[in-house]
Amino acid sequence: MxxxxxxxxxxxxxxxxxxxxxxxxxxxxxxxxxxxxxxxxxxxxxxxxxxxxxxxxxxxxxxxxxxxxxxxxxxxxxxxxxxxxxxxxxxxxxxxxxxxxxxxxxxxxxxxxxxxxxxxxxxLPTAGEQAASQDMAGQSPAFNAMLSVISRVARSDVAVLLAGESGAGKELAAHTLHRNSLRHRAQMVTLECAGLTETLFESELFGHVRGAFTGANYHKAGLVEAANGGTLFLDEIGDVPLPLQVKLLRLIETGTYRQVGSTDVRHADFRLVCATHKDLDGMVAEGRFRQDLYYRINVFPVRVPALRERPEDIPLLANTFLRATGQGIGMHFTESAIQRLRSHDYPGNVRELRNIVTRCSIIGNSNVIDRSVVERAITGQALQADAVASGAASLQQAPDSGAGVKTLQEVESQHLDFLMRQFAGNKDAVAQAAGISVRSLYRRLAAKG
Missing domain, CATH: 3.30.450.20 (PAS domain)
Incomplete structure (x- = not known):
């Protein structure tokens, strides 16, 4: 005192x-x-x-x-x-x-x-002028309104449903919720529900015992067990198949589950946070999402605004992302560059802005990123030009193959080759710079042979 x-x-x-x-x-x-x-x-x-x-x-x-x-x-x-x-x-x-x-x-x-x-x-642990990778950043009215709602619900233990467009920052909002909750000393465990088969989803969530199915050669603990005492974050909950929605409902209602291949009932204590970019109300009306499950996960809805609803935050976000890239140390945007960033419509939201800034940090020839660099990063023209230029000398020395205009696949292949060299084979960094998922990057590299 x-x-x-x-x-x-x-x-x-x-x-x-x-x-x-x-x-x-x-x-x-x-x-x-x-x-x-x-x-x-x-x-x-x-x-x-x-x-x-x-x-x-x-x-x-x-x-x-x-x-x-x-x-x-x-x-x-x-x-x-x-x-x-x-x-x-x-x-x-x-x-x-x-x-x-x-x-x-x-x-x-x-x-x-x-x-x-x-x-x-x-x-509240959010990003201001200095930011960590797991921080949200913003000071606009739309951002502050969302953060105010998050701060109110964080210290309760009710289920929260984060709704918003893809790339708007729903996972970062989930991290902010967890870090401001009474469970912040335990883990927040994330399950990406999109693209998982029923068997894989159940195995990831609940775990499995040895011999439960073909290829189950060892005992595996599920994410529910890992989230015990903390937060379980189910991203893209709208992609959970209907047959598994019943088992998910039972887990939420009773706090109990069975590992795949086991009859033993286990108990879990976690705070549930879900996210979706889909219209769950419409899916319920169409019979594609269980109404009882919807009411269980939607105890407290929080809407994450799209980037176009918070344009005031673009300068702060851009500078935050620039400092976070290893390439962007010492770099800064000119005022005209910031204005060009603000004029873009960002269908990919915050994720798209981060990718554009990453490109700027790579193609910029000095520590000053001006409007022309931003323009090239947004349109992608610079990336293709650099990829072509990087192989120009060897192409000029090679025998004429008869090929004139390059196909889209050839340009994309050169672009990926360029990024792989720029990032020394770091596939996570390459996928981020290319604006695709790591899974998609592996598929495209495999197709290249």
Missing amino acids: NLIASDIDPTYARMLDGYESPAILVSRNYEILATNDLYREAFGLPETAATLPRCYAVSHGYDRPCDEAGETCPLAAATASGERERVLHIHETPKGREHVDVEMLPIADETGELAFFIELLRP
Whole structure:
């Protein structure tokens, strides 16, 4: 406990030490009267000050309350309602600008009048100026609205259904949910439901015993077992075959399952998060998705916005992706390059933007990425040209084969050869730069012979 106002009853301030998150005691005039140690560690409030610091000045650098600066003020809301209030804010911290879940608890004095407020601040692990690969990045209204919903549901244990277009960032949203949940110390285990046969899906999810089917030469634990105590994330839940939806429903309802080839009933304790880009309501109406399963997984729906709904985030995302690429160290976009990135429509959403930035980092000839580089990365013309140029000398020396205009397959083959050389055979990096899955890359390389 750290008292800032010496005339405050220490009893009020001691309450702050009972919270496991940064907390402050605030007056009705926005003055910070006391803090706990977690607050000082997270937000760096000075030990002494000539006057009592105001919460809006410390958190935002404002010279007036949040509601007078165009934001929602939790203190004003709690004063009006007399009840606890929650908002999502972006605070200035020693680490930079961070998303913070703010909860304001009003405290009445012995006469029943509101005297103080306890403000709890829970920083959310999302990406700002510095980002990790598993972080979400954004500060637009659409992004903040989604993040606010995630922060509210994260600490409960209800099933969450993430809906949104392919490439919008549903898996990153699932990671954010898990890291802000009470299960964050355990694993989040992901099962990609698309493209799996019934046998493989059941084996991956539940595991199998030796001899359960042809090729089952050893005992295998399933992902349900690995997710025990943590989060089970089922990506593209709409692709689960109807016969397996029954077994999945039983797992969710009872928390029990059987490994393939076994009669032993096992128990699992996990938080369920699912994602889909499909219209599950329509699939239920058409009989392609079980209604009872739909209601089990859709306890709390969260919509992940498409990139076109949050264009303000494109500069932050582009710079985040550029720093994350090994090729992009020291590089930066010009303003005209950023404007070209913002003008693109991104049918592939955030995933497409990441691929474009990766291409820019490869084809750029200096540390400055200008509009022309972005244009070439978006259209793909530079990639084909570079691939052709890389083999131009040897082609000129080779006997004339009679081939004039190259086929699409030949151009694609040269492009893949070029990327394989650029990334020293790293297939994950090649697939990302080419904008295809690793599975597709293996198929195309195999077809090349």
